[in-house]
Amino acid sequence: MADYDENTVIDKKIKPILHTILSNCKVEAENKCLQVPLNEFEERVAFYTGLPKAMLNQVFFSNATKNNEQSIRHRIVILKALLKFYKNEHRPNFKDLYNYLCMSKLKITTFKNIDDFRYALISMGFDYRKTNKGSMIVEDAEITFERYNYIKNYKKLRNAKIRMAYVEERYITKHFTFNKPDFDNDCPYIVDNEKCLAEGFYFYHVLSDAGLENYIITNKICVATYQKFVVDVLFRHLKKGCAVVIDNHPIHGKLIDQTITRYHTKADMLNWLRMANIPYSDSMCKAELYELISRCKKPSSGYELDRLLNAHGHEVLRLPSGCDELSPSVLLWNQVKEDMKGMKIDDTQLENAIISAVTKAHKHSWKPLNKITYETENTLLSLYASTEEALDKFVQFDV
Structure with missing residues (x-):
């Protein structure tokens, strides 16, 4: 362990990370169990630090071969493999999926190692998602929909x-x-x-x-x-x-950009509501119109x-x-x-x-x-x- 100088000022960016790690370790100590399984090391890092996965992936896959051009055929193969896990009520992780594809007839692209495989899948929108039974790999719902x-x-x-x-x-x-x-x-x-x-x-x-x-x-x-x-x-x-x-x-x-603020004109607010098919009255003032807008989802x-x-x-x-x-x-x-x-x-x-x-x-x-x-x-x-x-x-x- 490195020597610590009491006069050293902790960087502002590091303080919240340390606080998150401390809080999550405390929760585990109180519950006397791990919040994230040991084998899901990426999820554990994200859990303890509170950092977004997109940022952590830059570290996890710094040495992986960038291979973002996976075809729709590859995506179908992966979706079929994941479906098999789900039907068997098994929560797949990257290692499970990698080994399954290597052993089955569903081989897609030859990857150097599991890190290359993991990087390719994350770039395609497959990643861990928390469930009531623990984390498992699924396709990003936004991509699916x-x-x-x-x-x-x-x-x-x-x-x-x-x-x-x-x-x-x-x-x-x-x-x-x-x-x-x-x-x-x-x-x-x-x-x-x-x-x-x-x-x-x-x-x-x-x-x-x-x-x-x-x-x-x-x-x-x-x-x-x-x-x-x-x-x-x-x-x-x-x-x-x-x-x-x-x-x-x-x-x-x-x-x-269809974001409406309190400073837009009344005509802009009326048009926003019209485009979103939301009932309104021309006699409504801006304060009333904005309250109506704030209660509704932003139109696509x-x-x-x-x-x-x-x-x-x-x-x-x-x-x-x-x-x-x-x-x-x-x-x-x-x-x-x-x-x-x-x-x-x-x-x-x-x-x-x-x-x-x-x-x-x-x-x-x-x-x-x-x-x-x-x-x-x-x-x-x-x-x-x-x-x-x-x-x-x-x-x-x-x-």
Whole structure:
């Protein structure tokens, strides 16, 4: 133990942590039992220190391999494995799940060790949650609900024969990489370097059952060029009544802050209540309106882009987190990449080669890819129902 100088002033940030540790140790001493089992060491650290898991994960996984690009197939495998534990009324931890997947036929990606596995799952939204029977791994409910609502809305529109338009952007290089572009909210646009521009371009496009509807090519990715694409391409060429499917890439707009304070105008307060479908009277004063607002939940935040598309007669569906492959357009790009593997094309012909490859892949693969997404949707809905039933029978979550 290090020597302690009584004149040393304890850092303000450390004091509350020490106080939390002391309080929790005292509770355990009084109850004569551990609050968190010994094998759940991460939960124990979070419990004793009172620090958020997101902060502690930076320490836990500082040496783990970052592997955030797990496919929807991986997520389904993990959900199926967790469901098996829940049905058997066993509280899974990361070690249990890791060992089960290693021994079963449900192998997904080869990880160096359990730390890599744990890091990947946490990045996908799987983590410990406290229940009346102790902590166990579950998927973040926000991710679960977001995915469920997307699939139900997507199916509803598809069953109504609404035309689907998939809006995407890719960074395409002469090496036939077709990655989703990176984007920094603090920069007006991303241009890695001159070599980057010399090797490829950004490809904004719209895909539908009819094929590659339209596209633009640009040497930079930014909100301004994307808005130009929306105005000059989407609004002009999409027929009214389409359902536009997009992901939550930063250039697709930011959530509009709908927070109402006491200092907003009466008109703002009335509009907030109207948007939230909450009854009110125009004769009410601001104090009365704000009291009504404060008693109600904030309406779902919206995106500026979504409102623009809605104003032009289109529905908007945003792909849920970690589920890009629910869009057949994402699967199509995987097919294009496979088709163009090993090809040698002159730089000046890259654009034509890409258009040709996308058109060919769409002609031969679009229907089968839609079938794949349809089957994936049904699998996820079935897992949702089974998991919800199993968990409700097994445990009660701390709220």
